[in-house]
Amino acid sequence: MHSTRVAAVRVERRRDGAFADTPTPRLSWTVESSTPGWLQAAAEVRLDGADGVTVRLDTAESVFVDWPFAPLRPHARHTVEARVTGVDGVTSPWSDPVEVRSVFLADGEWRAAFVGLAEPSGAACPGLVRTEFDVAGPIASALLYTTAHGVYQVAVNGVDVDDAVLKPGWTSYQYRIEHDAVDVTGLLTAGRNAIGIRFAGGWWTEEYGFYGHARRVYGDQPAVAAQLHVTYADGTSEVVATGPDWRGAAAGPLVSSGIYAGERIDARRAVPGWSEVGFDDSGWSAVSVADAGVVPEPAAAEPVRRTQEVPVREVITTPSGRTVLDFGQNLVGRLRLRVAGPAGQVVTVRHAEVLEHGELAVRPLRAARATDEFVLSGGEDVFEPEFTFHGFRYAEVTGWPGELVPEAVAAVVVGSDLRRTGRFECSNDLVNRLHENVVWGMRGNFVSIPTDCPQRDERLGWTGDIQVFSPAACTLFDADAFLAGWLRDVAAEQAANGGVCPFVVPHVLADGDRPAAAWGDAATVVPSVLFERFGDRRALGEQYPSMRAWVDAVLRLAGERLLWEGSFQFGDWLDPDAPPDQPGLAKVGSDIVAGAYLVRSTRLVADAAAELGHTADAARYGELAERVRQAWVREYTTADDRMVSDAQTAYALAIAFDLVDADAGAAMGDRLAELVRRAGFHIGTGFVGTPIIADALTSTGHADVAGRLLLQTGVPSWLYPVTMGATTIWERWDSMLPDGTINPGEMTSFNHYAFGAIADWLHRRLAGLAPAAPGYRRLRIAPVPVAGIDHASARQETPYGPAEAGWTAEAGRLRVRAVIPPNTTATVELLGAEPVDVGSGTHDWTIPDPRLRCTVRRCPRGESCRRFGGHHEVFWCTNTIAGVLRLG
Ligand code: BGC
Helix, strand or coil: CCCEEEEEEEECCCCCCCEECCCCCCEEEEEEECCCCCCEEEEEEEECCCCCEEEEECCCCCCCECCCCCCCCCCCEEEEEEEEEECCCCECCCCCCEEEEECCCCCCCCCCCEEECCCCCCCCCCEEEEEEEEECCCEEEEEEEEEEECEEEEEECCEECCCEECECCCCCCCCCCEEEEEECHHHCCCEEEEEEEEEECHHHHCEECCCCCCEECCCCCCEEEEEEEEEECCCCEEEEECCCCCEEECCCCEEEEECCCEEEEEHHHCCCCCCCCCCCCCCCEECEEECCCCCCEECCCCCEEEEEEEECCEEEECCCCCEEEEEEEEEEEEEEEEEECCCCCEEEEEEECCEECCEECCHHHCCCCCEEEEECCCCEEEECCCCCCEEEEEEEEECCCCCCCHHHEEEEEEEECCCECEEEEECCHHHHHHHHHHHHHHHHHEECEECCCCCCCCCCCEHHHHHHHHHHHHHHECCHHHHHHHHHHHHHHHHCCCCCCCCECCCCCCCCCCCCCCCCCHHHHHHHHHHHHHCCHHHHHHHHHHHHHHHHHHHHHHHHHCCCCCCCCCCCCCCCCCCCCCCCCCCCCHHHHHHHHHHHHHHHHHHHHHHHCCHHHHHHHHHHHHHHHHHHHHHHECCCCCECCCCHHHHHHHHHCCCCCHHHHHHHHHHHHHHHHHCCCCCCCCCCCHHHHHHHHHHCCCHHHHHHHHHCCCCCCCCHHHHCCCCCCCCCCCCECCCCCECCCCCCCCCCCHHHHHHHHHHHHHHCEEECCHHHCEEEECCCCCCCCCEEEEEEEECCEEEEEEEEEECCEEEEEEEECCCCEEEECCCCCCCEEECCEEEEEEEECHHHHCECCCCCCCHHHHCCHHHEEEEEECCEEEEEEECC
16 A cells, blocks of 8 residues: 655745745645655645635646745734645645744834944944833734844843844845844733843944955944734734834943954843843933834845854863864854853953964964953853854863863854755765765855855855855755845845946955956856756746846957956966965966856856746847857867867866867867876866866766866865865865965965865765756766775755665675655666666666776777767777766
């Protein structure tokens, strides 16, 4: 007897529940079925249970299904359930209900003023504001909407309303600010109630810029805004909002706070009861009041939270006699410490990612002080900085009273609390650690926005970094809501900048409004990745004007020659051969990179246009892309299929971006493999080439070379940092030199995710689990075993449910296993066999281990294998075709 059930219903698109930020949230459900090849024929969804509204949907779709009910009203609360009917005619039971709660406000409904301190004690002054109010009768529900110019936490009757931190995060505040929404029904009591908000400047008052040029961009002082909607049992409602009647003070333990600087917390300044009823605030002042500016909108993504605690691994006494705590993992967050000592004694904590000559290495932090100071109360204190974060593995502690026992301190990891979706494992522990380092790199750099690094005076939304990392990000975590939210800022910044996507978003760098290839292309690539990995057509539609604006801006620069030449570019940033102080000096010409990206982005616009039904645009950009491609080929390739920059990245671009015809692609694959071989299987690429080189080699029949590149441990390589004890991905291939000293370049982080983009290849090609249609509606199972690895597997929580692919080599045979989620199909391409399509369920195959019989390379006779073109991989056993893999 087969059984089918709806495992989970999701209301788009955050993990933390059913907070609907739009009146028409899309619905998704996953199905579990023991019926092989299960496909959905129809579904029913119902609002508010059996007595509510039921809608039958004659659709095979189960991901991002349009809201089929009347649009939600503000403050509404409902439940949704789903059941499905398979093509086998069997209908599942109803799913468990999930709650849907609207967290958007009606037009004109936001009325909270931004309130701050009338008497701040200096710039960026942290503070407290409060009010009291009456609850007039029994409450049905109460929702609190809050936001800040700065960062805040709010307490109702002395209790923090949630476990989110660094709220409301960082957006391009001039254009878009987000509010949080939290149910506080349980925190209110009949009669008198109090709300208190504590806050600091955070990203709002931070000074951005380098080398003494840092400046405030948004404002000098933080402010907060809140409005509480109370709905009484009798249906009436009431709103309590920040306004001139609130009172504030530069009081509380938090003396100073900065994202880069760290915090000073003086426990002697604690103000007991300040957020509770009856507190005497007569010594406080009336608040300063400012206009909202832009109307806050509901938070798009999961908030930042404390996601883990890491204990002290070792207490080190350094050669100079200092006490340094080693947490064994480079992470992002701050310390929590429990300490008792004389009142007024100061415990100081400095943070760093690495030690150099046995001492805390703070040079890479540049101007970021990254120092917390804790002033003891005289009793037992528990300190944890609230409105800052640091990137560190080591913390140097001075001023600790008595002996520091490791149990007194823990590192608290903070980051955007996204759902982990992708796992990978193989027989090589160094590769496993590399993958783990990518995960930690992402956790540390997805802190409200996607950042370049989490530790120095930067931590900015560098567009190039997320552009190259977005496929890996969307494999490892459900980053859909997070990146879709950030993309709204991309669009807003572009709109104010003539269509040009700035270097960093939010745009805070004085010079950062110029176009740069591979950086600005985040505008086209990231929405396309969200569509590919999550099937998020709405994000694609919302971003379409931004995608097009970027390409139009670059096409204007490219002019009649259709080549983007001679402009400032970052190019193949951090090519391993670039001198430490000239990170942009790459082996590949930066115009080659710029032109290649122009083709790619123009095609992405054409593809998005076709997907969205903008037929005229699809034709226009499709044709433009082809003309740009031809110009690129004419200018940068030679008659014998060489690139004018004979560099790994140049060939990788030509192949991976599909810029040359099949013959040329095959020849370039050979040349690329040859260059890698000549480099002793060392990586020779920077930000641009690194994410694509393994794919370029694999798709041209050089998986063996990709494998050697992956398993290389000498410098430069992916595994060299692992052999040096790295626990995150480094910014430079040699951020730490083999002798343990830090790269002399002034820009040396140990936590940059860009080179970690390889993780996506580990999942898609080494393990063989890839999307073949948007949102994994179709999967491609095509593992590519490489020498030196005995087994590899990946597991993916796809929008349709869990999928798996992997292989194990045993006694000359390869056992391949795949799990295909219900309502999807997969194309399986095994070496030496014709591709086959399979449906949902668990599948096993055993084939001869192709590595024993085949050399994975092109036929020496040339002509015959070219016949298969760029859309095939050809595997040869001496001169016999062992297998043909279809790619397209
Ligand atoms: C950042 C990068 C960024 C680069 C661009 C650096 O300072 O950390 O990762 O993409 O500048 O030049």
